[in-house]
Every structure is written in C-alpha cells, then in structure tokens.
Amino acid sequence: MKSIKTLSIALLSLFLLGGCELNELDNYEGPNASINGGIYDQETGELIQQDIINGMQIEYTEHGYDNPQIQYVVVKNDGTYRNNLMFAGTYTIRPVRGNFVPVESEEIVVKGNTVKNFEVQPYIRVRNVQIEKQGNKVVATFNLDQTVTNKVSRIGLFAHQEPTVGAPLNAVASVVNFNQVSNDVTQYRLEINLEANSGNLKPGNKYYFRVGALIDAPEAKYNYAPPVLLEI
Known part of the structure; x- marks a missing residue:
C-alpha cells in the first residue's frame, strides 16, 4: 500500500508540474x-x-x-x-x-x-494579347518582350474553369518548346482545337484562357498575361 501511495503522489506531482509548464506556455502573446x-x-x-x-x-x-x-x-x-x-x-x-x-x-x-x-524586373512581358474563338479553335496571338538574354524555353496557351489557370493548373494546354531568344516585333500564335478537346472543354460552357512564357533560368516560373473568359 505504501508503494502505491508513493506512486500516486509522484504522478500527482508530475501532473501539477506539467500543468504549470502548460500555463507558462499559454502566457505567450499571440501574433500582433x-x-x-x-x-x-x-x-x-x-x-x-x-x-x-x-x-x-x-x-x-x-x-x-x-x-x-x-x-x-x-x-x-x-x-x-x-x-x-x-x-x-x-x-x-x-x-x-x-x-x-x-x-x-x-x-x-x-x-x-x-x-x-x-x-x-520580370523575365518576360507578354504583350498585345488577343484570344478569341475562331470556328472550332481558340486562337491566341501575342508579342513577347523579354528583359534578359536567356532563351525563352516554352510558350503556352492554357485553359481552365478557374481564373488561376496556368501551367500547373489547366484542363487543356497548348505548349510549344520555344528554346530561342524572342523579339518584341514578331507576333506569336498558339491555338487549342476545341473539337479534339471536347471531353475537357464542353461546348456552351465558359473557360478562362491565359498565355504564358517561361524563361530558361534556375527556378524560373511562367510570366503571364491576364486570363480571358470565353464561352465556347
């Protein structure tokens, strides 16, 4: 019995000590x-x-x-x-x-x-973007104004129901491995075939389309133009 009583007192002491420590932790102020x-x-x-x-x-x-x-x-x-x-x-x-x-x-x-x-300083500015439905295609034309001498590795046209559409979030993408230095005079063109992608882009529905370009640099992300909402 004595040993049980001693154990009970020890456990109670640990509990009280732990409770004091928790109270001390709780006394810290939160984000201000x-x-x-x-x-x-x-x-x-x-x-x-x-x-x-x-x-x-x-x-x-x-x-x-x-x-x-x-x-x-x-x-x-x-x-x-x-x-x-x-x-x-x-x-x-x-x-x-x-x-x-x-x-x-x-x-x-x-x-x-x-x-x-x-x-x-953005790696690339995607300028003069026009995105429209032409027959059974969505066609995007645009210019690229790159601010560094690195090559542009890829250009893409991305489609999704959310305005956050882009390379990592899309239902359909038309991506070209560009791998060259662009110029701000040439008009570039990308297109998505709606008939070939009817399983992901349903006729009569609205989708966001966005043009992006990726520079060839460590840890670089796509530069984008604002998304355009189209009913297809």
Whole structure:
C-alpha cells in the first residue's frame, strides 16, 4: 500500500508540474501584426501575374534568434500577398523563386498593419494579347518582350474553369518548346482545337484562357498575361 501511495503522489506531482509548464506556455502573446503588399513590374507599375500552385513565395526570417527559422508566404495569382499572423519586430525579407530577376534581401520593421511592395524586373512581358474563338479553335496571338538574354524555353496557351489557370493548373494546354531568344516585333500564335478537346472543354460552357512564357533560368516560373473568359 505504501508503494502505491508513493506512486500516486509522484504522478500527482508530475501532473501539477506539467500543468504549470502548460500555463507558462499559454502566457505567450499571440501574433500582433500583419504584412501585405504586391510584386510590381518596375517599368509598368503593374502587378505581375503568378502561378497559384508552386508559384513564387515571400521568404522572411525574424531577428532576435540565434538560429532563426525561414518562413514563407504564398503569393496570390494576381501578384499580391498577405500574412495576418506576424509578430511585431524586425525581419529580413525577399520574394524568391519567381518569374523575375532575383532581388536582394531587405530588412523591414513590421508593426501593426505593415505594407511592403516589391518592384522587380520580370523575365518576360507578354504583350498585345488577343484570344478569341475562331470556328472550332481558340486562337491566341501575342508579342513577347523579354528583359534578359536567356532563351525563352516554352510558350503556352492554357485553359481552365478557374481564373488561376496556368501551367500547373489547366484542363487543356497548348505548349510549344520555344528554346530561342524572342523579339518584341514578331507576333506569336498558339491555338487549342476545341473539337479534339471536347471531353475537357464542353461546348456552351465558359473557360478562362491565359498565355504564358517561361524563361530558361534556375527556378524560373511562367510570366503571364491576364486570363480571358470565353464561352465556347
């Protein structure tokens, strides 16, 4: 009986000790700040369209720790981002793995609702886009204005019921392995045959179509024009 009583007291002590530790953990304040902004073309001032799946991210680390953990915020399809669960403090921040020339990290003080925009140089600007239904095809014509000397590896026309359509999210895609340097004078053309893809693109329904181009650079993502909604 004595041993059982001793064990019970020991277990009770551990429980009380654990409860004190949990109370101490619960005393930490929660997130008290937020950050938001956009990724802008430094020349045009326009938001740079992004992929919603496996797209670019905002990388940030909080100062004040010996081994700070790298954290990430996903950038939305329209080129904006937001994180409402930040702690007030100083951070090192930069956008990474995007469709623009890499930029250097910056230090920023986050307090209250902080706005931080980034002006970047997109690898490619997809210009003068025309997407229309022509008979049993959807035809896209466009120009490419690339800002670096790398080759354009691929160009594509993507279709999906969601406006977040792109290379990683599409029902139908017409992709060409381009593998050359483009110029801003040539008009390029891509098309999707509606009859051949009637199983995925149902007649009488509406779909978003979007043109994109991918530069040949490490971790690069597609550059896009805004999506166009068509009834087929």
